[in-house]
Amino acid sequence: MPHVPAPHVLVVYTDDEPGVLTRVASLIRRRGFNIHSLTVGPTERTGLSRMTIVVDSDAPTVRQAVAHLRKLVNVLEVQQLGEGPMVVRDLVLVRVTAGPKVRSEVLQLAQVFRATVVDIAEDSLVIECTGSLDKIDALVDAMRPFGILELGRTGAVAMARGTRIPSATRAPLPLRTGSGPEAMSV
Amino acid sequence: MSQTGAQLIWESLLREGVDTVFGYPGGAILPTYDAMVGYPIRHVLVRHEQSAVHMADGYARASGRVGVVVATSGPGATNLVTGLATAMLDSTPLVAITGQVGSALLGTDAFQEVDITGITIPVTKHNYLVTRAEDIVPALREAFAVARSGRPGPVLVDITKDAQQGRARLDWEAALPHRHLRHLPPPLDPAALAQALDLIRHARRPIILAGHGVQLAGARAEVLALAERSDIPFALTLLGLGAVPATHPLSLGMMGMHGESWVNRAIQEADLLLAFGMRFDDRVTGKLKEYAPHAKKLHIDIDASELNKNVPVDVAIAGDLLEVLRALLPGVPVADRSGWLDTIREWRGDSAVRDIKNLPDDGHLYAAHVMHDLWCLTKGEAVVVTDVGQHQMWEAQYYKHDGERSLITSGGAGTMGFALPAAIGAKIARPEAEVWVVAGDGGFQMTFAELMTAVQEGVKVNIAVINNGYLGMVRQWQALFYEGRYAATPILSPDFVKLAEAFGIPGQRVETRVEVAAAVARAREAKGAALIEFKVEQEDSVYPMVPAGAALHEMIRRPSALAETGSDPV
Numbered sequence: 001m002p003h004v005p006a007p008h009v010l011v012v013y014t015d016d017e018p019g020v021l022t023r024v025a026s027l028i029r030r031r032g033f034n035i036h037s038l039t040v041g042p043t044e045r046t047g048l049s050r051m052t053i054v055v056d057s058d059a060p061t062v063r064q065a066v067a068h069l070r071k072l073v074n075v076l077e078v079q080q081l082g083e084g085p086m087v088v089r090d091l092v093l094v095r096v097t098a099g100p101k102v103r104s105e106v107l108q109l110a111q112v113f114r115a116t117v118v119d120i121a122e123d124s125l126v127i128e129c130t131g132s133l134d135k136i137d138a139l140v141d142a143m144r145p146f147g148i149l150e151l152g153r154t155g156a157v158a159m160a161r162g163t164r165i166p167s168a169t170r171a172p173l174p175l176r177t178g179s180g181p182e183a184m185s186v
Numbered sequence: 187m188s189q190t191g192a193q194l195i196w197e198s199l200l201r202e203g204v205d206t207v208f209g210y211p212g213g214a215i216l217p218t219y220d221a222m223v224g225y226p227i228r229h230v231l232v233r234h235e236q237s238a239v240h241m242a243d244g245y246a247r248a249s250g251r252v253g254v255v256v257a258t259s260g261p262g263a264t265n266l267v268t269g270l271a272t273a274m275l276d277s278t279p280l281v282a283i284t285g286q287v288g289s290a291l292l293g294t295d296a297f298q299e300v301d302i303t304g305i306t307i308p309v310t311k312h313n314y315l316v317t318r319a320e321d322i323v324p325a326l327r328e329a330f331a332v333a334r335s336g337r338p339g340p341v342l343v344d345i346t347k348d349a350q351q352g353r354a355r356l357d358w359e360a361a362l363p364h365r366h367l368r369h370l371p372p373p374l375d376p377a378a379l380a381q382a383l384d385l386i387r388h389a390r391r392p393i394i395l396a397g398h399g400v401q402l403a404g405a406r407a408e409v410l411a412l413a414e415r416s417d418i419p420f421a422l423t424l425l426g427l428g429a430v431p432a433t434h435p436l437s438l439g440m441m442g443m444h445g446e447s448w449v450n451r452a453i454q455e456a457d458l459l460l461a462f463g464m465r466f467d468d469r470v471t472g473k474l475k476e477y478a479p480h481a482k483k484l485h486i487d488i489d490a491s492e493l494n495k496n497v498p499v500d501v502a503i504a505g506d507l508l509e510v511l512r513a514l515l516p517g518v519p520v521a522d523r524s525g526w527l528d529t530i531r532e533w534r535g536d537s538a539v540r541d542i543k544n545l546p547d548d549g550h551l552y553a554a555h556v557m558h559d560l561w562c563l564t565k566g567e568a569v570v571v572t573d574v575g576q577h578q579m580w581e582a583q584y585y586k587h588d589g590e591r592s593l594i595t596s597g598g599a600g601t602m603g604f605a606l607p608a609a610i611g612a613k614i615a616r617p618e619a620e621v622w623v624v625a626g627d628g629g630f631q632m633t634f635a636e637l638m639t640a641v642q643e644g645v646k647v648n649i650a651v652i653n654n655g656y657l658g659m660v661r662q663w664q665a666l667f668y669e670g671r672y673a674a675t676p677i678l679s680p681d682f683v684k685l686a687e688a689f690g691i692p693g694q695r696v697e698t699r700v701e702v703a704a705a706v707a708r709a710r711e712a713k714g715a716a717l718i719e720f721k722v723e724q725e726d727s728v729y730p731m732v733p734a735g736a737a738l739h740e741m742i743r744r745p746s747a748l749a750e751t752g753s754d755p756v
Contacts (some may be wrong), residue, residue, distance in 0.1 A: 015365075019303070019315075026307045060494065067491035073312040073332055073365050172364055 007036060007133065008055040008062040009088060009158045011079040012069055013168035016042060016049040020074045024051065027072065033057060033065045037090075037155025047173040048076070052158045054133075077168035085161040090136045091128070091154040093118070097147035098125045106146055113139045124149055188353040191319035191345065192221035195283065197356055198326040199227060204254050206230060206245065206614055208238040212258025213298060215285030217350035219256075230614065230643055233635035235262050237607035239269020239340075240633070243278045244571060244608030247594045249615035252333050255282040260298030263344070264305065268601060270340045271309040275598025276425060277402060279338035281329050282310075289317040289346045303344050311339035319352030328363035335366040337489040338402060371488060371505045374513055381501045382484050383517040389458035389482070391526045392418045395441065395470075398425035398597070399463015399487060399507055401590055406430055408511035409462060415515070417523040419530060421449050423464045425597040428587035433566075438530065442470040443732045444579040448533035450730075450738040453478050455529075461485040463507045466496040467598070468734075476737035486510050540729075540744035543584060547699050553577055553652045553722045557584035559702045560622065560650065564710075568620040569594065569612055571647075573605035573629035576658035579728045581624050603632030609647045610640050620648070620710070627653040627679045637689040640715045648709045649717040651682055654724045662727045666742070682719035693717045 014020045021040055028035055036054040043050045055062050062080070069078045081088075098106040106125060110117060115129035129139050133156060140151065189197065195218050199207070206228040211219045222229060232238040235257045242253025253273075257263055263284040273280045286292070287299040303313045312332050314325040322345060329341040386392065400409050406429060413420050413436050420430060421441040431437060438449045450472075453459065459481045464470070466485075471477045474496060483499035485492075490504035503510055538544060542554045557580045560568075566586055571594040572578040578595055587593045594612055596604040605625040613621040630651050640647055661675040686693025692712050694705045696719070709716035729744040 022304070023307055030308050060498075064491065064495060067493070070369050071311075071336075071489070071491060073328075073368070076368060171368070 007082070007088075007156075008057065008059070009081040009086065009156065010053040010055060010062075010066065010069070011081060011158060011166070012051040012053060013043070013076040013166060014049045014051060015074045015076070015173065016047050017074070020049065023072055023074060024069070027068055028065070031065070031068055033061060039155040039157055043169070045169060045173070048168065052156050054156045076171050077166050079160065079166055081158050081160050086158055087161060088132055088156050088158040089130055090133050090156050091130045092136045092139065093126060093128055093152045094140065094143055094148055095124050095126045095150040096143045097123060097149060099123050102146055106143070109142050113142070115139060188355050190217065190221060191322050191350040191352050191354065192217040194319065194322045194354060194356055195326065195345070195350070196221060196225040196227065198323050199254060200225060201358060202252065202326070202330045204252070207254040207256050208232055208241040208245070208611065209256030210235050210238060210258065210262060212262045212285065214259035214287055214347050215256060215262070215350075217347060218283070218285065218345075228614075229256075230610075230639065232607070232639055234633065235265035236269050236603070237633050237636045237639070239266050239273065239280065239282065240601075240604050240607035241611035241614075242280050243269065243273050244594055244611030245615040246278045246280060246611075247608070248569060248591055248612035248619070250591070251615065252279045252281055252330055253611065255280065257282065258285045258298065259287055259302070260300045262298075263302035264300055266342070267305060267309060270306055270342065272596050272599040272601040272604060273340040274309045274311070276596065277338050277398060278340065279333040280340035281326070281333055282340060282342045284342065284344045285350070286315065286344045286346045288348045290348070292317075292346070302342065306342050309340070310342050313342040314344065316343060316345045316349050318354075319349050320354035322349060322354070323356060323358065324361040324363070327358075327361045328365060331363040331366040336370060371490065374503070374505055374510060378501060378503050379510075379513055379517075382503065382514060385458055385482050385484050385501060386416060386460070387519050391456045392416070392458035392460060392523075393438075393452055393456045394418050394420035394460045394462060395423070395453070395464050396420050396426045396429055396462050397423040397464025398429070400426060400429035403463060403488070403507035405463070405508040405511055406590060408508060408515065410434070411515055412511060412518055416518050416521045417527070418460065419452065419527060421445070421453065423467070423470055423597075424582055424595065426464060427582060428590055428592040431588040432586035433588055440582050442738075443472070443734075444583065444728050444730065447537060447730050447741050447743060448530055448535075450732065450741060451533050452530045453481075454737075454739045456481045459483045461487075461499070462511075463487060465489075465492045468496070471496065472732045472736055472738040472740070478738075542744065549698060551697060551699055551720060551722045552726055553580045553654070553720070554584050555699050556650065556652065556702060556720050556722065557581050557624070559699070560706060561585040563703060563706045564620060564622070568592070568622045569616065570622045570624055571595070571605050571609035571612055573625035574600045574602045575626045575629060576654070576662065576726075576728050577624055577626045577652040579659075602629035605629060606633050606647070606649065607636045607639075610636060610643070610645050613645050613647050614643070621646075623647055623649040625649070625651055626658060627651060627655065628657045628677055631677075631679065634685070637686070637691065637715065641690055644714060646713070647715050649715065651717065651719045652722055653679055653682070653719050654722050654726065655679070656724060658726075659728070661725070665725070665727065666731075667733070682717060686717040691715045691717060693719065695719045695721065697721045
């Protein structure tokens, strides 16, 4: 997985309706923006989704990406984090080979990363860990010598520190949701 | 009282001020066609759905209103794609309504089912899949708002057959759209305005680059006021032609790949570019690294994503051009730049002598002559709708557009086959205007079936087919950059005079310059559509030319052989 030295993190608030992810992904693809990860999920408001996009490009390209995202009808707001302090978190599930001989060593390492063991099998463990992108990379590197059998990462979820509250959480939302006029085939 | 979804479509169109739709019926849109009867909206039956979009496009560009297209599902919908892309790249406000299979059949590969919303995401501003009758009015109202607002563009609304057949109450007020307001430009930043004025104040060799946005913003008077107040010459993009008058003393004409050499030189030597509603397309800039190297740059556009996209600028203002210019004007210094203007005039040098327009009649017919004569004969007052290729560039060079919305052409997409259908739409939008189609023999053969639409609808368009027996612009590139290997560019044409007659319209053939005026007069006098085939010099090329990827000052000029035989400069 490519490492982002100074990741540009975008938080994008969108209508929560079918097809929005397609529109965002289509935009990113056709404009040739390289992305490291994209996560999407619901927010505290019905009808409002939140995406975290980690962009793998230089600053002018990121500005272009932001300007294009802001043209999508379904996008309420784009926040560009990284200009101020922020929290970025990634979650990993990693299944590591851990026979009886090395199991304690793996467990010790997991502890160093404040990772938790969520499944134990005869010859392997599944470890869960949440943290910054760097921390997760380091955990994965530490586990690699034991043999990684399976690995899944969520991609980054990010939020600004302090009191930068996005205005999207107060903006009016579509008249209808669900299979409303905006319903799209994904 | 509830109405059917199909009725709600027409009710919505009426309320949006629609008087004409361009379309083609089919199974999934049948309920809507059935409900059309009784509504005071004209339906123009096209011969191919792509032409319906071009007609709506021409209608919109000629009038400033939203063009409307209706088509059925499947192939009816996919045939719209080229037209939507054309409208998208040239910022034309359109609403395309397509029928879709019943919602229960969605995703089953039912007969004539195509995922048209999925297909058209990149070529529309937004699109909708409507599966319930009660969602039709909100979707259509928002579609019109999105099409018109900000930088205009096409929107597609795909409506399932059961939504058209279902019933709902019309609640217009409740459907008031708001999402199109999300991305309107922020309020003007006084600091940016001050910086812009500062650039103008310190400039000695400024030049205005006026684009399509001048027309879309209705900022003609303001651009002229700024130019005149500060004595700044202006150059135009292809789509900017007509936005400000070509015969204005400060007008330099078209810039870019086929712009005159002195215009491009003025840009290369300028110390300030004032880019108004244009987007630094590659056909305008040539090689970016060497573009206007001495110039500071001020860029005003309503689309923030165009700012600093191709050309990094010193001051970028995202906003409505009209509003920005009105805010700037009081602070624009009065200036006399006769020195700079004289310099540009000197750069014209022997260009006029080289100009084919000024050659004596040697018995050959040149497309440039036809365009120049057409300009003279119509007193420059016609709406000209061009196709794409050499004739398009000759038209841009030799037909001097003074009037707004007087040139309609596919600039961004370069869509061949655009001219005839777009002209039909333009004439329907502005029946009082004299509308001319200027097309090549290649592009005209792509959509000439629409001649029958013109006849059926009683639309008078005058058609000039510039026939050189080649796909001329491609042939020109082959001659210049592919060592003259004319792969697949010689093209045969039918007998256009007989073809016209088969459609029931008068056709004429012109092979020498002396015949031009009489033929044009006869075409103008004809009651309905009329066609003239101009058989022009076969291997004539468009000059000057900046080869693709070359710097703007590295132009291929008109052959000097022309200069040697030239007459007096005009």
